Amino acid sequence: MKKTIIYTILIFGAIMFLYPFLLMITASIAPENEISKLTLLPSSISLNSYKQVFSKVPMGRAFINSLIVSSTITLGVLVFGSMVGYALSRLEFKGRNLVFYIIIFTMTLPFQITLIPQYIIMVKLGWVDTYLALIVPYLMNALGIIMFRQYFKAIPQDLIDAARIDGCGELRIIFRILWPNALPALVTVGIITFMGSWNEVLWPLIVIRDQNLMTMPQMVTLFVLGGRSEGQLGLKLASAVSLALPIAIAYMFFQKYFIQSIASTGIKG
Amino acid sequence: MIPYLIISPYIIFFLIFIAFPVLFSIFLTFNKWNIISPMQFSGFKNYIRLFQDALFFKSIYNTFIFLAINIPLQIVIALFLAEILNQKIKFRGFFRAAFFLPVVVSGVVVTILWQQLYGFDTGLLNRILVSLGFGRIGWLIDPKLAMPSIAIMATWKNVGLYIVLFLVGFQTVPKQYYEAADLEGASHWQKFFKITMPMINPTIFLVVILSTVGGFSLFIEPYILTGGGPLNSTLSAVLYIYKEGFFYYHMGYASTLGLFFALIIVSVVVIQKKFIEKEV
The missing domain is CATH 1.10.3720.10 (MetI-like)
Structure with missing residues (x-):
């Protein structure tokens, strides 16, 4: 019982620290119309954002x-x-x-x-x-x-x-x-x-x-x-x-x- | 002769990049100078301006708001997670590494990330609030909330470091103490509050000092998120020096600010040291 509480807290904590990073990565490779949804599973992968960054600066x-x-x-x-x-x-x-x-x-x-x-x-x-x-x-x-x-x-x-x-x-x-x-x-x-x-x-x-x-x-x-x-x-x-x-x-x-x-x-x- | 040769690069470095700047900065406080036109002696004008400068006091006040939220939050969360990680659990390395990730990543990245969380219309936090039926919160646009929001973000970024520091601190507590407490039938949290907490006071002191120095160094977070606004509520000490020095080229006044912020940092740390030592 006690172990379950501990692991729940730890997993919740890990999500709190990792989720924003995951979100950032998936949004950066999402197709343009899906970026602002901040979804974890973009329908396809696009490197368009990176191409634009590297071409602008x-x-x-x-x-x-x-x-x-x-x-x-x-x-x-x-x-x-x-x-x-x-x-x-x-x-x-x-x-x-x-x-x-x-x-x-x-x-x-x-x-x-x-x-x-x-x-x-x-x-x-x-x-x-x-x-x-x-x-x-x-x-x-x-x-x-x-x-x-x-x-x-x-x-x-x-x-x-x-x-x-x-x-x-x-x-x-x-x-x-x-x-x-x-x-x-x-x-x-x-x-x-x-x-x-x-x-x-x-x-x-x-x-x-x-x-x-x-x-x-x-x-x-x-x-x-x-x-x-x-x-x-x-x-x-x-x-x-x-x-x-x-x-x-x-x-x-x-x-x-x-x-x-x-x-x-x-x-x- | 050889020892002097070996340390000579450092001595030259120290004279040019530390000793001279400190003395020169004190000299600059008595002058008005924009680097381009000739320097003008201004007596105590910079000091008089400083004591009448509402923004100077505002930036100190802002820093204390930051610290009042950041320090307790950081200590409570770090102690709690460290205590949990200190038990026999699986994947401990993974959890520790996950909590520590924001520590190694640039503050610029963390700030851009949290910009997406804190946004008013499309920010993730407000979207969650709205979907739960609550109203939006002006995380960064409400002057009362902007600095606390930045303090929460800074806690998220740094807490992993303090978890690890506490884990190291826990190792310094002699095992016999816990064994004796076990014989008395003390509960887990009793042991934590009666034995662990008093014994790791030096670590708590270290966390308080690191956070204090960090709070007075706050720069890139408000620079990117708010530019010091709204209504100067997130104007930090370094951001104010930066604006005076590299926006307006008030080298004399910016030096005066730097000198006073440095004096305040040192005094606050000395007071904290006295206070925490008394607690032991």
Whole structure:
């Protein structure tokens, strides 16, 4: 009896969370006259909405832009995060605590305070409407550094000593010795960073005006808000599905890692 | 020398993209500037304007409305579903993954989705209401309801994250406590309220903080759904900064707004911390 109640609640809950997504997908592939019915079973499948979206705005280009931006940022956060995390956990130097406190401070600093000056920096550097504006301000972050610092602390000193005796430099130690032993940290920081930058929309809206440089969330937002979608529901939903699909597919395959990574940091990008 | 070389990229990054912006933003609050024409020193004018700015207070009020609905709703739903998921059930992985899906998807997608649910004439929710014989609800066009509607949407998007955080929190409660309670013949929900709830206070605190910071970061949802309306009832802190900065190019005033919102976020979080610690 009790089990039935539990499963009823769970199934009801799952429907609440999945049904809107299903509705969005089916409506986006429904023939034109059935879209507004928001039915789960369209009489036939039509890719017309997608064709129109991709012909009205350079959505393919936006996908490539998002891929370039998110991959570069993720690589940067992994590389620089592990360098600083290594220095903070494994090297002795004057001012080490100060650097650590600075990093903790940046974590508690609300972004609302730096938004305007960062935009002005982009203007003064001439980076508005370039990839640089989308990438460089995100190349390093406190979270990556702190995760790697924690993780590297737990790696036995013998491993590093042995590498030193073999004549490894510090960078070789980080990327050849520590990285293979820090896969969980790489996965966690990688997923969070990639997802965060893939879904970021406020900053692109501020620094990018050129349609050819827009990332997907920005493109979809402006497409839905602006006149391009001409208020056609099918086009709006098709553009939303195109934006959701890459992350949703990645999530389907690496679901366990996604949930663990995000839960372990409490950050959702 | 080598340690400094290794951290030097971060130090340069910190100076350019964090330290300088913070100082520059404080400097900007004393100036009037639209980036193009020369900067004008304006003394405390931005501060005076801020304290007389009804929209500034309105946006704070809106954020608190958002939080007053979002935080309790999120905690109750997340705790309830987490507690259910924490029992021996089949397909637990599937249910957890389903609840978590909106967390990974872009806020833009979620907002476009809910636009179809909240629509007045053809929205799914109103269609259901009408078919059940009720009247339509102005989810996004009634100024009293627009922000609560956005708060409900945000709860839907984020609750999966908090379910997982609570599931992690449950693991930290020592098993002996439950065994002792079992000997006393405590019921399932008695154990939940008397043992689990007090023990997972740190997780509740984390959820409150994440939601608070999230509430003050609210931007794309009102930007797409309402543009801050109706009657500025969904004007969020970030949306207001965005409009002042990138619509009107009031760099000085937008910086003043940013500074004050940041101060408010930090104070609210500190107060919440004090309050929740007392509860333990």
